[in-house]
Amino acid sequence: MNDAQLLRYSRHLLLEDIDVEGQEKLLNAHVLVVGAGGLGSAAAPYLAAAGVGHITLLDHDEVDLTNLQRQIMHTEGTVGKSKVASGKQFLQQLNPTIQVETIQAKATTSLLDDLLPSVDVVLDCTDNFQTRQLINASCVKHQKPLVSGSALRFDGQASVFDPRDTSSPCYACIFSPDETFEEISCASMGIFSPLVGIIGSIQAAQALQVVIGFGKSLVGRMLLWDARNTQVDQIRISRNPDCPVCGKPH
Numbered sequence: 621m622n623d624a625q626l627l628r629y630s631r632h633l634l635l636e637d638i639d640v641e642g643q644e645k646l647l648n649a650h651v652l653v654v655g656a657g658g659l660g661s662a663a664a665p666y667l668a669a670a671g672v673g674h675i676t677l678l679d680h681d682e683v684d685l686t687n688l689q690r691q692i693m694h695t696e697g698t699v700g701k702s703k704v705a706s707g708k709q710f711l712q713q714l715n716p717t718i719q720v721e722t723i724q725a726k727a728t729t730s731l732l733d734d735l736l737p738s739v740d741v742v743l744d745c746t747d748n749f750q751t752r753q754l755i756n757a758s759c760v761k762h763q764k765p766l767v768s769g770s771a772l773r774f775d776g777q778a779s780v781f782d783p784r785d786t787s788s789p790c791y792a793c794i795f796s797p798d799e800t801f802e803e804i805s806c807a808s809m810g811i812f813s814p815l816v817g818i819i820g821s822i823q824a825a826q827a828l829q830v831v832i833g834f835g836k837s838l839v840g841r842m843l844l845w846d847a848r849n850t851q852v853d854q855i856r857i858s859r860n861p862d863c864p865v866c867g868k869p870h
């Protein structure tokens with residue numbers, strides 16, 4: 621690290637669990653953030669501020685006025701602009717020393733097959749079941765840790781699925797891809813503005829932990845945040861040996 625980086629990241633360097641070695645891991649890391657909406661708007665800025673050297677934003681959508689109630693990477697000046705372009709502008713103003721790559725597209729298996737080999741961690745900041753399943757399957761295939769988050773109304777949840785850990789479940793172990801869920805969106809059900817900030821920040825923290833390798837991540841646990849009653853719970857989750865994605869047959 622140069623003198624400017626030593627100063628910029630000095631508060632990280634004071635932490636024994638991070639120090640110079642951990643900060644250098646962040647500077648050399650590549651994190652893929654799928655979804656530049658509410659969760660991505662909270663997670664990506666903290667990744668950038670923390671010094672993750674290469675961030676790829678993947679999202680197909682454009683900024684809408686209704687997004688601004690919670691998606692803090694975007695402003696009235698970027699309404700109508702692609703979310704990834706708006707997000708890149710925000711992140712580069714926050715930390716111009718990092719590389720921000722943008723892809724305005726929907727996540728597909730072929731696209732993730734191209735991206736994941738060079739990625740260290742994937743953050744799922746999307747808002748629909750099918751895309752979450754697709755991202756999870758790709759992470760299992762490429763053996764990449766996945767930091768998953770979701771938020772709706774007053775309820776949020778977060779977990780880490782790490783296929784490199786033989787005891788870790790994957791997303792499909794908990795939510796079977798064979799089940800049918802009714803897709804419920806913020807547009808129809810509403811969402812408490814700070815909730816995505818809380819869950820997205822937790823996702824960022826988990827990603828930094830996974831990259832640096834300190835402490836205990838949420839592998840094998842799911843954190844549940846009830847914003848209405850200001851209550852945090854967690855449940856233990858385990859690998860399903862018959863999981864159609866990561867089970868023994870696969």
